[in-house]
Amino acid sequence: MTDYALTHYEVLFADYASQPVFGFCQQDKSQRLRAILEELHRYHLSHCPAYHALFANMPVSFDDEDQLPFLAVRLFKLMDLLSVPKDAVFRELRSSGTTGQTPARISLDRQTSARQSRALVSIMQSFIGKQRLPMLIIDSPDVLKKPHLSARGAGIQGMAFFGREHTYALNSDMSLNVDAVRDFANKNRGKPVLLFGFTFMVWLNFVKALEHTGDSLDFSQGVLIHSGGWKKLSDQQVNNDTFKKRLTSVTGITRIHNFYGMAEQVGSVFVECEHGHLHAPSLADVIVRCPYSLVPLPFGKTGLIQVISAIPTSYPGFSILTEDMGTLLGEDDCACGRKGRYFSIAGRLPKTEMRGCSDTAGQS
Ligand SMILES: [Zn+2]
Helix, strand or coil: CCCCCCHHHHHHHHHHHCCCCCCCCHHHHHHHHHHHHHHHHHHHHHHCHHHHHHHCCCCCCCCCHHHCCCEECCHHHHCCCCCCCHHHCCEEEECCCCCCCCCCEEEECHHHHHHHHHHHHHHHHHHHCCCCEEEEEECCHHHHCCCCCEHHHHHHHHHHCCEEEEEECECCCCCECHHHHHHHHHHCCCCCCEEEEEHHHHHHHHHHHHHHHCCCCCCCCCEEEEECCCHHHHHCCCCHHHHHHHHHHHHCCCEEEEEECCHHHCCCCEEECCCCCEECCCCEEEEEECCCCCCECCCCCEEEEEEEECCCCCCCCCEEEEEEEEEEEEECCCCCCCCCEEEEEEEECHHHCCCCCCCCCCCC
């Protein structure tokens, strides 16, 4: 393996990251991203033995971003994917995973972590504004006390930056801390506030708990950001519309944004706009592939989601084939004005029995 430095990547990245986060038309964006991703591909080939073993025979330049190699997300549970010396790792993220499965381990160095934070700030500010708002975190404060920071804890830490006067809405046993929530609501009546939580917990431990106690709060000037899978909710026949309606009726909140993201690509999150579409920010992109042939699918067809991020350098996670199903809805023309691709998530791949990345063409 030859040594390939990140010098050119850093220059391209810094220039691109300073531009408006939803300002690029897809054609322009794809070209810029492709140049950055080629640099990353070369870098990881020369710094990550596992990546090299998988992709040494691939070309090192590409005509289009959909030609880039991708790693199946479950490889993060099975392999040691690291592109920096072990002593450069200052934080290891563990994705919660399904019970009984090995968690994925994602190793972050300071540079990757700093890029993640910067990217998250520019994306989130587009939805919640630049001011730090009083913040209600719909979780228990205990989530930050575990020895290894869970993806949930990391998500809360990342979002906490956008708020001040952090109040936790749940007790250690995940029951609603009614007094804390009422105090927070009374203190901030009629003012802009930020609420954040994981989708299922917002539903079960907040919306349903408020419905149960009969409390009704006034967060009419608030914005709620939530994330996490819809599986548990769809098991209960709750879709995004129902979620929003019931949340609005107990809190008065109308600005509700789901976002899609993963521990393997912290910082590049896909946030739902005012028109209900998940948007790819400038430093990230999304491709939908046929689950059998893995060929890229056109708008309107549902398939496996591949996520691309220009951010990570400490591990080879810039192009990942997820186990989530979704649909590209369009590009550059959402009524909210944000440029680039927008999409929706349809749920998890049934049974998540993934095959290899390259040997499934033509099979069904
Ligand atoms: Zn939109």
